[in-house]
């Protein structure tokens with residue numbers, strides 16, 4: 001079998017009253033977090049991306065899901081989205097990406113999210129449209145706030161575990177995730193039992209129903225990034241055009257760089 005570093009395992013347990021999803025996404029989370037990056041932000045972005053990685057397992061056909069966390073401090077945002085094929089991506093808004101390291105160093109995740117933090121989830125279910133829910137974040141740690149979201153917004157008892165280990169050098173050494181969700185008709189209190197059983201790895205009657213690869217996929221292209229040329233300094237564009245020098249645009253979501261040749265941005269620089 002081909003080696004897949006990032007994958008999702010789907011299972012049913014407790015006489016098919018609950019679904020369990022397990023994800024191994026160390027490489028994916030590593031790739032999502034640019035360096036250098038504050039450790040607390042790595043955890044925040046990593047957990048959000050792990051949640052999106054797990055939620056791919058709840059999607060069908062052409063469905064997509066996106067998560068948006070709005071932080072009370074800095075008015076920052078943390079984004080992650082995923083589709084049913086296992087394509088996952090995640091990124092931070094400019095406010096967080098450009099926040100001074102000295103400011104972030106003394107800030108905990110709970111402080112960053114604060115009392116005004118919110119968690120929004122949008123599920124695109126194709127022809128039937130989209131469903132958006134939004135809740136507050138009383139726990140301020142993303143993990144328990146996700147369970148809170150499902151309880152409040154979808155009335156579906158759900159439990160998340162999203163451990164991320166950061167090594168002494170500041171690198172992410174491990175990222176995994178578990179999602180347990182009750183299926184219709186299951187008694188609500190079963191979720192607490194599952195939570196305890198997962199801690200002791202004694203899950204009852206578990207049947208693995210699938211194992212699927214997941215991957216970091218942005219979907220960006222030269223066409224998508226072309227409009228960003230308009231935002232560049234006009235003198236810079238003129239100079240590059242005159243000198244016959246290509247201009248590089250880096251996708252802030254995945255870090256891919258695209259080089260635009262002078263003839264490709266001539267239409268913009270000539271109108272300046």
Ligand SMILES: [Zn+2]
Nearest residue numbers: 218220251254
């Ligand atoms: Zn990209």
